[in-house]
Amino acid sequence: MDLLEAIATTRAIRRYRPDPVSEEDLATILYAATRAPTGSNRQPFRFLVLRDGPYAVKAKALLKEGGRRMWSGKRTEEGYDAPPSDDSPRARMDRTMHHLIDTFERIPVVVLPCLIRYRPPHPGEGGSIYPACQNLLLAARGIGLGGVITNFQAFVEPELRDLLRIPEQVAISATIPIGHPAGRHGPVRRRPLAELVYDDVWEGEAEWVG
């Protein structure tokens, strides 16, 4: 698949077909993830893959609860709790999130990207883990899979860390479900480029973005 096309059409995929993900496909997307850059090439990232093993089954149930807590707070605070008849983007997102959470145990693969810290937590540390998450999602898209970066782990972190024996100095940076998309990839919805790019100085107009 063409690189620029893949970048432009990798949607967040939150609904999956029940088909399993082959180990070969899994290895392909994890290989892609680990090609990402990290500070000083330290490669502090580790990818914990949850499928249907004994720990994974329990971890998925915990992450489902994490998703419930996350979304129940967010939907009321940020106005996603529109009536079910509503067809606005927010109401559709609410239904999709409920679907994702309700079916969480049946998602073929959940990847926990982790970061082994060598210094205290810092906003810049994400530069050594989130590029790898993006590689993972792009590679998934390239071979017919899809996924989405969520924050479900943050709402059940102590229990999850305990269950999966993740050491204290390791950050669990995201929860990424992966599967065969029930819907389609396609162009993503973003603001016009001229609103997101500045030339020379903050808020400087970049006329050349076209």
Place this chain on the structure above:
Amino acid sequence: MDLLEAIATTRAIRRYRPDPVSEEDLATILYAATRAPTGSNRQPFRFLVLRDGPYAVKAKALLKEGGRRMWSGKRTEEGYDAPPSDDSPRARMDRTMHHLIDTFERIPVVVLPCLIRYRPPHPGEGGSIYPACQNLLLAARGIGLGGVITNFQAFVEPELRDLLRIPEQVAISATIPIGHPAGRHGPVRRRPLAELVYDDVWEGEAEWVG
């Protein structure tokens, strides 16, 4: 260019030919950057592009000083200061970093990826800016350019923020020089996949990574 090949061969590029980067190419890589996912699709990212405008010239000089400070600390603390005759990876990195810093004002483009915060600084916030940085680097590789994620801004942040009028609630998440590579892209150096991927539980062996 093929997606998976691009992912596997996007090296950190720190030496550039003097050729300018066309505005069309710049628009292409920034479009790619802004296709990345962000939390709740808030798109809190802004990309400040430094070329040869009046602010850019001053900002590049500041960032060069930031690079000097960063590397002078790191090379002694982390043992990159081997004798110049040494041909070890660390000695070569030392020479490359000196080259990058010494020639910083002549780099055609420097991108500052910025994050408009809506909550206090947090290690997870990088999930809304570093995927975009990776898209930028991959797209650059796809059209014959190259770059590298550095942290130079962190060492001159107050002055840089003041010069470029970057508001207080905005994080400057990286300093990414971009240009036509003097060397080549190619396979990246990473640990074996089996050391980076765990199955089912922390340190669980993933036999299927092959």
